Amino acid sequence: xxxxxxxxxxxxxxxxxxxxxxxxxxxxxxxxxxxxxxxxxxxxxxxxxxxxxxxxxxxxxxxxxxxxxxxxxxxxxxxxxxxxxxxxxxxxxxxxxxxxxxxxxxxxxxxxxxxxxxxxxxxxxxxxxxxxxxxxxxxxxxxxxxxxxxxxxxxxxxxxxxxxxxxxxxxxxxxxxxxxxxxxxxxxxxxxxxxxxxxxxxxxxxxxxxxxxxxxxxxxxxxxxxxxxxxxxxxxxxxxxxxxxxxxxxxxxxxxxxxxxxxxxxxxxxxxxxxxxxxxxxxxxxxxxxxxxxxxxxxxxxxxxxxxxxxxxxxxxxxxxxxxxxxxxxxxxxxxxxxxxxxxxxxxxxxxxxxxxxxxxxxxxxxxxxxxxxxxxxxxxxxxxxxxxxxxxxxxxxxxxxxxxxxxxxxxxxxxxxxxxxxxxxxx
Amino acid sequence: xxxxxxxxxxxxxxxxxxxxxxxxxxxxxxxxxxxxxxxxxxxxxxxxxxxxxxxxxxxxxxxxxxxxxxxxxxxxxxxxxxxxxxxxxxxxxxxxxxxxxxxxxxxxxxxxxxxxxxxxxxxxxxxxxxxxxxxxxxxxxxxxxxxxxxxxxxxxxxxxxxxxxxxxxxxxxxxxxxxxxxxxxxxxxxxxxxxxxxxxxxxxxxxxxxxxxxxxxxxxxxxxxxxxxxxxxxxxxxxxxxxxxxxxxxxxxxxxxxxxxxxxxxxxxxxxxxxxxxxxxxxxxxxxxxxxxxxxxxxxxxxxxxxxxxxxxxxxxxxxxxxxxxxxxxxxxxxxxxxxxxxxxxxxxxxxxxxxxxxxxxxxxxxxxxxxxxxxxxxxxxxxxxxxxxxxxxxxxxxxxxxxxxxxxxxxxxxxxxxxxxxxxxxxxxxxxxxxxxxxxxxxxx
Numbered sequence: 027x028x029x030x031x032x033x034x035x036x037x038x039x040x041x042x043x044x045x046x047x048x049x050x051x052x053x054x055x056x057x058x059x060x061x062x063x064x065x066x067x068x069x070x071x072x073x074x075x076x077x078x079x080x081x082x083x084x085x086x087x088x089x090x091x092x093x094x095x096x097x098x099x100x101x102x103x104x105x106x107x108x109x110x111x112x113x114x115x116x117x118x119x120x121x122x123x124x125x126x127x128x129x130x131x132x133x134x135x136x137x138x139x140x141x142x143x144x145x146x147x148x149x150x151x152x153x154x155x156x157x158x159x160x161x162x163x164x165x166x167x168x169x170x171x172x173x174x175x176x177x178x179x180x181x182x183x184x185x186x187x188x189x190x191x192x193x194x195x196x197x198x199x200x201x202x203x204x205x206x207x208x209x210x211x212x213x214x215x216x217x218x219x220x221x222x223x224x225x226x227x228x229x230x231x232x233x234x235x236x237x238x239x240x241x242x243x244x245x246x247x248x249x250x251x252x253x254x255x256x257x258x259x260x261x262x263x264x265x266x267x268x269x270x271x272x273x274x275x276x277x278x279x280x281x282x283x284x285x286x287x288x289x290x291x292x293x294x295x296x297x298x299x300x301x302x303x304x305x306x307x308x309x310x311x312x313x314x315x316x317x318x319x320x321x322x323x324x325x326x327x328x329x330x331x332x333x334x335x336x337x338x339x340x341x342x343x344x345x346x347x348x349x350x351x352x353x354x355x356x357x358x359x360x361x362x363x364x365x366x367x368x369x370x371x372x373x374x375x376x377x378x379x380x381x382x383x384x385x386x387x388x389x390x391x392x393x394x395x396x397x398x399x400x401x402x403x404x405x406x407x408x409x410x411x412x413x414x415x416x417x418x419x420x421x422x423x424x425x426x427x428x429x430x431x432x433x434x435x436x437x438x439x440x441x442x443x444x445x446x447x448x449x450x451x452x453x454x
Numbered sequence: 455x456x457x458x459x460x461x462x463x464x465x466x467x468x469x470x471x472x473x474x475x476x477x478x479x480x481x482x483x484x485x486x487x488x489x490x491x492x493x494x495x496x497x498x499x500x501x502x503x504x505x506x507x508x509x510x511x512x513x514x515x516x517x518x519x520x521x522x523x524x525x526x527x528x529x530x531x532x533x534x535x536x537x538x539x540x541x542x543x544x545x546x547x548x549x550x551x552x553x554x555x556x557x558x559x560x561x562x563x564x565x566x567x568x569x570x571x572x573x574x575x576x577x578x579x580x581x582x583x584x585x586x587x588x589x590x591x592x593x594x595x596x597x598x599x600x601x602x603x604x605x606x607x608x609x610x611x612x613x614x615x616x617x618x619x620x621x622x623x624x625x626x627x628x629x630x631x632x633x634x635x636x637x638x639x640x641x642x643x644x645x646x647x648x649x650x651x652x653x654x655x656x657x658x659x660x661x662x663x664x665x666x667x668x669x670x671x672x673x674x675x676x677x678x679x680x681x682x683x684x685x686x687x688x689x690x691x692x693x694x695x696x697x698x699x700x701x702x703x704x705x706x707x708x709x710x711x712x713x714x715x716x717x718x719x720x721x722x723x724x725x726x727x728x729x730x731x732x733x734x735x736x737x738x739x740x741x742x743x744x745x746x747x748x749x750x751x752x753x754x755x756x757x758x759x760x761x762x763x764x765x766x767x768x769x770x771x772x773x774x775x776x777x778x779x780x781x782x783x784x785x786x787x788x789x790x791x792x793x794x795x796x797x798x799x800x801x802x803x804x805x806x807x808x809x810x811x812x813x814x815x816x817x818x819x820x821x822x823x824x825x826x827x828x829x830x831x832x833x834x835x836x837x838x839x840x841x842x843x844x845x846x847x848x849x850x851x852x853x854x855x856x857x858x859x860x861x862x863x864x865x866x867x868x869x870x871x872x873x874x875x876x877x878x879x880x881x882x883x884x885x886x887x888x889x890x891x892x893x894x895x896x897x898x899x900x
Contacts, residue, residue, distance in 0.1 A: 076544050077620055079731050079900065082827065088542075089824070113542040115620060119733025122617050134541075146732060214727050243729040244718050246470060246897050268729040269466040269897045276471060304833045305471050338824060350828035 064379075067110035068103070068372065070095070070365070071130030071139040071160075073151065078118030080144045082298055083354050087141060087165070088113065090358040093337045094365040104369045105377060112136055120150020127151045131158040137380060138368060141165055141361060152176040159454065161383050163368060165360035167191070167317075169219065172415035174447025178454055181390055181414040184364030185357070186317070186407075189223050190441035194420045195290070195315055196227035198434050203288040203313070204260025205233035210251070211265045213240035220265045220292075246270045252281040259287045264295070271295045272305050279308025289313065293320070293356045293423075293430075300344075300352050302428030309425045316421045317356035318404045319432040333362065333403035342429070359404045366401035367393070367409075384454050391450055408438055412448040417441045466898045468836040474895035477840075478888060481848040485887045488852040489880045492859035497869030500860035504686040506669070510679040518572070522579025529576045529629070536626030543620035544825075547817065550810040552625060557613070558799040559807075561662045565684075565792050568670050569663035571655060577636055581645045589644025598697030599651050601639075603704055606654035607749075610708035614715070615741045617734050658705060664688045665788055685857045688785045689864060695777045699784030703753045706791040709798050711748035713893040715741055716900040728899030737900075756784070759878035767875040773865045774875075782865060783879055786858035790886060793850020797843035797894060804829065804839075840894065847890040851883050858883070 072091055075084030095109045103109055112134045116123040123142065130136040138161040142148050145168035152170075155162035156177035164171065164182050169189040171182040199207070207228055211217030217240060225235045236256045241248065248270070255262060266274045278289075289312035301309065320343030322330060337358075338346045345351035367390065375382055375389035391411035398406040407418040417438055423430035492500060536548030543549040563570055572578070581587025593601070612628060613619050619628075640648045649656040663669075664687035669680045680690075694702075714720050715737075718728040724740040726732065734741075760780050767774060773782075805827055812822030829835035858879055862872035 074542070076542060078733060085825065085827070113540065113545075115541075115543050115618070117618055117620075117734060118731075119617060119735050121735035122733065125618075129541075146730075212729055214730055216730070243727045244722050246718065268899060269470055272467040273470050299831055303468075303831075305468075345824055345826060345828075347824040348826040348828050350832055351824075351826040352828070352831065 065107060067108045068105075068377075069110050069112050069134060069136040070368070071126070071134060071136035072111045072113040072141045073116050073123060073126050073130070073139055073147070074113050074141055075118040075143060075147070076113070076115035078116075080118035080147075083143050083357065084115075084118075086298075086354040086358045087143060087361050089353075090337050090361040091141060091365065094362040097336055098365060098369055104372045109365075109369075116142065116147055116151070118144050118147060120146050123147040123151035124154040127154045127158065127160060127162070131155075131160045135380070136160070137372075137377070137383070138163060138386070140364060140368065143167075143357065145170060148180075149175070152180040155179050159383060161386055163364050165357075165364050167357065167360075172410070172413040172446060174413070174449075176414075178387060178449045178452050181387070183367045183390060183393070183396075183407075183409050183414070183416045184362075185360030185416065186418045186420070186441060187415055188219055189443060190417055191292075191315060191317070191420055192220055192223040193227040193443065194436040194440035195422065196224060196231055196233070197440055198422055198436065199261055199263070199290055200228060200231045200233045202434075203290060205231070206256075206258055206260040207233060207235045207263050208237045208239065208255045208259040208261070208287070209235055209263045209265075210239045210241065210255075212243050212267060214243055216267065217241075217265060220263075224263060241266065243268070246273060248274045248277050249281065252278065255287075262287045262289050264289065264291045266291075266295055272303075275308055276305050282308075291315070293317070297354050297356055298352045300350065300428075301425055301430055306428075310428070311425060313422055313424050313433070314430060316423050316430065316432070318359050319421050319423055319430065320352070320355040321423075321429050321431065323432045327398065327403065329398060329400050329403040332400050333359065337362070363396070363402050363404065363407075367396065370401075387454070405435075406438070408442070410445065412450050413445050414449050468831070468833055469840055469895060470897055471833070472837055472840055472895075474840070474844075474891070477844050478891040478895065481844055481891050482884060482888045484848050485851040485855060486884050488855045489859075489884065492856055492880075493869075493873040495869075497863045497867075497872065500856065500863045500869075500872075501689070503683050503856065504689050504860050506680045506682045506686050506690050508678060509668070509681040511676060513675050514677045519579040519582050521573040522575055522577065523583070524579075525574035526576035526580060529633070533626045533629055536622040536629070539622060541622060543622060544806070544809045545813055545816070546622040547810075547813045548622050548629075549620040549625050550806060550813050552629065553613075553620060554802065554806040554810045558795075558803050561659065561792065561795055564659045564663040565665045566667075568666045568668050569659055571659035572649075572663075575649075575653075575656060576633060577640055577653070578645055578649065581637075581640055586641050587645030589640070589642060589647065591642050593643040593647040593651060597651065598695065599657060599701045600697050601648075601652035602654040602657040603697065603701045605652070606658065606701065606704055606708075607746075609654060610704070611742065611745060614708065614712050615734070615738055615745060617738070654701075657701060661702060661705075661785075661788055662792060664691050664785070665792055685786075685789055685853055688788060688857055689861055691785075693778065694781035694785065696780050699756070699780045700753065702784045702787055702791065703756055704749050706787060706794060707749040707752045708745060709791070709794045710752070710889075710893070711745050713794075713798055713890075714748065715744060716898040717893065717896040718899055719896065720744070721899050726899075728897070731900045755882055756780075756787075756879070759783075759882050762878040763875040766877065767866075767871060769866060769868070769871055779865070779875075782861050783858055783876075786854050786861050786879075787883075789850045789853040789857060790883065790890075791850075793846045794890060796846040796850075797890065800839060800843055800846075801830065843894050844891055847887060847894070851887040851890075854883050855880055 074088055095111050099108050114126040116126045127139055130139045140163040142164045143166050148164045148166045149170055156179045162180045165185050167185055167188050169187045172187050211220050221238055239251055239254050292315045322341040339353050340346050343353050343355040371386050371390040375385040377386050393409045396402045396407040405419040407416045409416045420436045421432055422434040424433045532548045532551050539546045636653050639652055665685050667684045669687045671678045721728040808825040815822040858876050862876040866872050
């Protein structure tokens with residue numbers, strides 16, 4: 027639970043990253059304005075990966091979104107109006123994504139668009155959202171929002187971006203696992219981001235990356251790359267993705283046996299996979315980044331317990347209706363938190379309809395702190411209105427007995443980096 | 455059709471840990487062994503295996519018109535929901551009914567109990583009841599199955615290449631257009647001719663139903679129910695020639711290409727990073743060519759087998775010529791087509807079947823159970839799924855080999871001659887077994 031002291035610290039941090047100070051719109055009095063002028067629903071266009079390669083994420087994004095929407099509706103909706111989720115499948119495709127944005131704006135008359143995860147879909151859809159002046163709240167983790175490549179209408183307030191996730195791992199790794207790192211990553215943009223941001227971060231802390239081992243994306247066996255790992259490696263940082271991940275882990279186990287360096291990975295590789303699966307035994311004792319710890323730890327917050335119950339997820343991060351059905355726990359909270367920010371933003375802007383879309387963007391840009399709460403169960407966040415990006419705690423968990431046991435929660439300040447853009451200076 | 459749950463490491467990742475190489479070898483050897491058995495057994499055994507037995511003969515009320523009218527009413531309701539219901543393709547009943555229940559599940563039903571589509575299609579009842587189905591023109595004989603073949607190619611393209619085949623409104627438009635086109639064509643050429651050679655689903659389900667162990671036929675008021683070993687209907691049904699063969703080859707090529715197009719191998723060929731699939735819009739052009747290419751490659755291989763078989767054969771006669779032989783042997787590929795269908799769509803059925811059930815529960819006001827895909831992420835379940843899929847592939851090929859041999863014995867009247875003439879196609883079937891198992895075991899990125 028966030029105390030007043032935490033809030034003061036966060037606000038100081040918000041000032042430090044140059045976020046705009048809270049405006050009059052955020053005063054509690056106006057935020058509580060809920061005199062319903064219309065009982066027509068607020069239509070939230072939910073761009074969801076129902077089919078295509080993102081479908082497994084889409085299923086959980088859908089569950090989380092529905093849970094958040096019913097919670098908001100039970101509490102009186104937004105400005106006294108119910109929230110209606112209008113789901114459209116983007117097929118995890120950028121062209122289809124842009125079409126869906128168009129449908130939200132022109133066909134379904136949605137107030138905002140929301141929900142996209144895969145970066146190429148966000149990048150394909152955001153320009154259309156900008157042209158149509160449709161607020162577009164993405165839940166993608168991509169660095170594309172904060173990098174400045176998108177536009178004033180696209181925001182990512184409910185989930186942190188990959189750059190901050192990567193760089194915030196460096197201090198703990200360097201203090202606890204070692205300073206001599208070898209990185210294994212797939213040889214394309216996703217892997218290159220890790221190479222760039224982690225290498226910079228560990229070098230700033232006096233560590234070094236001994237070897238960058240880029241694996242061709244089409245590779246399905248990895249034995250020939252493993253001997254390239256220098257003997258003096260203290261930490262092996264891996265971010266493999268795709269169907270070869272399990273083979274990679276298995277072959278690593280066969281190669282290193284009981285010895286070998288400390289292993290650090292990103293849960294993206296194994297999101298929705300039971301860590302206790304056969305073949306993953308080698309991961310025992312290794313560490314993972316988690317956006318939001320899948321297993322409820324001993325110091326579970328009441329907000330996390332509430333959130334799990336509402337979405338229908340047990341203490342192991344699996345579905346209550348099927349304990350083997352592991353959720354995409356590290357990511358899907360972003361939908362829940364984003365919808366709550368949307369509510370806060372609409373209430374702050376006294377949002378009545380599409381004519382207030384610009385005011386909504388400005389109201390969200392004026393936000394700076396999201397304290398840990400039921401609306402923000404993953405933890406407190408700072409929001410940078412200029413880069414449209416949220417910054418929050420990251421987590422490191424250790425595999426123990428086939429479970430991920432949280433061992434570290436980063437400071438938010440470990441995740442912050444200098445602004446790369448200022449969307450507030452661009453026109454609507 | 456977009457398949458479910460492919461975003462994760464474990465989807466397609468667990469199968470890479472299974473000893474699929476052994477299955478591939480074992481399965482291929484099993485099909486090869488079935489070829490040897492067929493070659494060595496007395497000629498009469500092969501045809502005897504597929505002998506038809508009359509199970510029942512009697513009068514049944516004509517329910518076809520009523521069933522078809524009911525089918526039309528259901529379809530109209532679904533199309534209406536497609537236009538007006540939720541936009542979510544996993545909640546809207548139209549895409550679930552079309553892609554999961556009709557396209558994935560109905561062929562299995564037809565392969566078990568016979569051609570259900572002939573009864574529940576949305577046209578025949580209306581056309582019969584109104585007398586509009588008699589036709590005013592003759593569908594040229596020379597056209598053969600080409601109308602159905604071209605329409606099926608269009609359907610396959612819509613399913614496998616088009617950006618959003620599951621979009622409820624888009625699908626409702628596509629279904630309406632196809633229903634309208636079929637009505638017009640049936641009024642022009644007559645329902646009987648159009649359903650036999652133009653309406654591609656009547657043709658498809660009709661072919662698949664020939665594999666059923668039960669075969670229904672009606673002569674006037676009398677209904678015959680015959681039973682036999684699965685596939686016996688292939689030997690006892692009407693013959694086809696080259697255009698019919700092209701249709702059957704297309705049906706197999708499309709489902710094979712759907713599998714192939716997801717593999718790292720294909721994505722590498724068309725220059726797509728298999729870990730960063732761009733979405734359908736990024737592969738539309740290569741996959742359009744790929745779909746036709748797969749048909750051309752399979753077709754070429756098939757007709758080459760017919761030619762080589764003819765060259766290897768000794769006797770000659772009208773039945774031994776290329777065209778009737780191609781038709782005869784193409785029918786024996788049907789079990790392979792069905793096997794690929796089962797293996798390829800099994801997980802779709804398991805996942806989207808749950809969504810379909812949930813949509814049904816919602817329609818009647820029940821609270822649906824949450825959908826789960828955990829069986830795609832656990833070793834034991836993935837292994838069971840793999841065994842079911844590879845079992846279907848091997849069984850389908852074994853049946854095809856036996857059927858092809860029996861069909862050749864029937865045509866030539868001689869076991870050795872049948873073996874000689876059938877050997878090239880049997881070799882192709884053995885190769886296709888290995889290909890099918892490889893497809894199921896290959897890493898996928900789309």
